[in-house]
Amino acid sequence: MSSTGAVSRVWGGLVAFRGTSSRRADLWLAVAAFAMVGGLWQASTSFGWTSPQFLPGPVAVFDALVTMFRDQNFLWHIGVSFVRVWSAFLISLVMALPLGILMSTYRLAGALNEPLIDFIRYLPVPALVPLTIIWLGIGEETKIALLWMGTFFQLVLLIADDMKRVPQEYVEIGFTLGAKPFRILKDVALPAMLPSLVDNLRITLGWCWTYLIIAEIVASDSGIGFVIWTARRYVKTPEVMAGILTIGLLGLLCDQAIRMAHRRWFRYL
Amino acid sequence: MTGGSHLRFEAVTKRFDAPKGGIIDVLTPINLEIDRGAFVVFLGPSGCGKTTLMRMVGGLDTASSGRILLDGQPVAGPDRRRGMVPQSYSSFPWLTVAGNVAFGMRYRNDLTAAEKAERTAHYLNLVGLTDFADAFPKRISGGMRQRVAIARSLASGSEILLMDEPFGALDAQTREFLQEQLLEIQRREAKTVIFVTHDVEEAVFLADRIVVFSARPARVLEVVDVNAAIGTERTFEVKESDAFFRLRNHVLHLIRDQTRRLPPELTEAHS
Numbered sequence: 001m002s003s004t005g006a007v008s009r010v011w012g013g014l015v016a017f018r019g020t021s022s023r024r025a026d027l028w029l030a031v032a033a034f035a036m037v038g039g040l041w042q043a044s045t046s047f048g049w050t051s052p053q054f055l056p057g058p059v060a061v062f063d064a065l066v067t068m069f070r071d072q073n074f075l076w077h078i079g080v081s082f083v084r085v086w087s088a089f090l091i092s093l094v095m096a097l098p099l100g101i102l103m104s105t106y107r108l109a110g111a112l113n114e115p116l117i118d119f120i121r122y123l124p125v126p127a128l129v130p131l132t133i134i135w136l137g138i139g140e141e142t143k144i145a146l147l148w149m150g151t152f153f154q155l156v157l158l159i160a161d162d163m164k165r166v167p168q169e170y171v172e173i174g175f176t177l178g179a180k181p182f183r184i185l186k187d188v189a190l191p192a193m194l195p196s197l198v199d200n201l202r203i204t205l206g207w208c209w210t211y212l213i214i215a216e217i218v219a220s221d222s223g224i225g226f227v228i229w230t231a232r233r234y235v236k237t238p239e240v241m242a243g244i245l246t247i248g249l250l251g252l253l254c255d256q257a258i259r260m261a262h263r264r265w266f267r268y269l
Numbered sequence: 270m271t272g273g274s275h276l277r278f279e280a281v282t283k284r285f286d287a288p289k290g291g292i293i294d295v296l297t298p299i300n301l302e303i304d305r306g307a308f309v310v311f312l313g314p315s316g317c318g319k320t321t322l323m324r325m326v327g328g329l330d331t332a333s334s335g336r337i338l339l340d341g342q343p344v345a346g347p348d349r350r351r352g353m354v355p356q357s358y359s360s361f362p363w364l365t366v367a368g369n370v371a372f373g374m375r376y377r378n379d380l381t382a383a384e385k386a387e388r389t390a391h392y393l394n395l396v397g398l399t400d401f402a403d404a405f406p407k408r409i410s411g412g413m414r415q416r417v418a419i420a421r422s423l424a425s426g427s428e429i430l431l432m433d434e435p436f437g438a439l440d441a442q443t444r445e446f447l448q449e450q451l452l453e454i455q456r457r458e459a460k461t462v463i464f465v466t467h468d469v470e471e472a473v474f475l476a477d478r479i480v481v482f483s484a485r486p487a488r489v490l491e492v493v494d495v496n497a498a499i500g501t502e503r504t505f506e507v508k509e510s511d512a513f514f515r516l517r518n519h520v521l522h523l524i525r526d527q528t529r530r531l532p533p534e535l536t537e538a539h540s
Contacts (some may be wrong), residue, residue: 169353175346179375
């Protein structure tokens with residue numbers, strides 16, 4: 001009886017408007033969602049609803065993945081992509097952090113940059129591929145630049161927003177304790193905005209991964225994007241799907257790692 | 270002449286450009302003198318400009334004309350001589366209670382680390398939060414958070430505490446308790462306090478003098494000498510005395526007449 005009570009209590013929280021849940025229930029629901037999609041996928045191939053040419057089953061994709069790791073040096077390709085994404089992301093962060101903070105601190109910086117960045121961030125990254133090749137050639141710089149373009153301009157505005165949301169009270173308390181503007185930024189504004197900053201970094205890192213294929217199909221000979229693109233040329237659908245799933249999985253892992261760090265670092269929230 | 274007064278307002282005004290053109294007068298020339306160690310309450314209808322005037326003392330807002338002198342020197346910008354205790358966001362959530370209090374001395378190079386630690390402990394004790402030194406603000410009550418802000422400001426060495434409706438968001442019991450505690454601290458530390466509120470009873474209980482402002486554009490309606498009317502003794506029982514009751518009613522009437530008036534921007538849109 002008591003166990004049914006517990007079940008209905010958890011269930012009640014899950015379906016209530018803005019209700020609550022537990023870490024465990026969340027985990028089980030996430031697993032269930034993956035299992036459901038996986039099950040549907042398996043069923044569609046088992047029962048022959050779709051042609052394996054277009055949609056190979058989970059087993060075929062898994063086999064392809066094993067082959068890729070064994071025979072095609074896939075782990076190295078993953079490493080290459082990983083380094084590209086993180087380099088572009090960190091370069092974006094290092095550039096966006098001071099600029100975004102300045103934009104929300106001094107109107108001059110804000111009024112000069114906001115419209116410009118708003119304009120650029122609406123340019124589709126794929127449309128910039130030809131121009132980037134003309135400017136930077138087909139080397140590593142081009143790939144980093146494309147990832148950077150997709151990330152930096154979004155990140156600046158998000159950081160500027162984080163800074164803008166720091167309560168004026170905190171800033172004024174800092175001033176009346178004798179802090180100068182730079183110390184206010186460092187000692188008050190930065191710690192105040194850090195939790196939402198980390199959240200935004202998590203989100204933009206995800207966006208950075210989504211540009212990987214675009215960056216790596218440009219005259220590339222390495223990276224997950226290259227592997228997917230090559231497999232496509234020979235219509236090796238299982239390998240294409242294995243590559244895509246790998247990107248998703250890496251994204252999921254990064255995201256969860258940052259979420260966990262967020263919970264640990266910001267216990268005070 | 271600046272005379273001997275601690276804080277002196279000389280024909281201080283404030284005006285804003287109205288959104289639809291024209292000018293909104295917020296403060297008509299204000300002249301005031303505040304003695305060192307006085308507890309002064311700014312009381313007036315909401316939106317009258319009393320907070321603006323208090324912020325000017327802190328150097329967080331500027332006067333359109335006139336000036337404010339602190340010990341004879343014009344106030345130019347904020348510094349740690351005048352500490353701020355806002356109604357909300359008064360303590361930093363990422364620091365512990367002790368961390369918040371210690372933050373008040375972060376920019377004091379004249380103190381050694383040992384002195385800073387000693388002062389932190391002293392002011393934590395003064396506001397009764399020694400047991401909560403390692404707690405984060407999230408885990409303590411709203412009233413405790415305001416005490417953290419007071420301790421932080423005192424630890425930094427503020428001579429004047431600027432308090433902007435600091436107890437406005439608290440429940441009645443906490444509020445009364447903090448009022449008594451604030452008075453005790455203010456007297457023991459001999460600090461000057463400028464306290465903004467629209468709560469008449471709070472004003473009469475706390476103040477040595479109440480500066481009653483009119484509706485906008487604010488002018489000083491009356492400076493009420495509370496000590497002369499009800500004495501300097503402020504205990505819970507004082508609130509039940511006839512003198513307290515009469516003074517409260519007097520101030521209440523002053524304020525009520527003001528609140529009934531229409532906001533000036535509706536009646537006199539001058540340019």
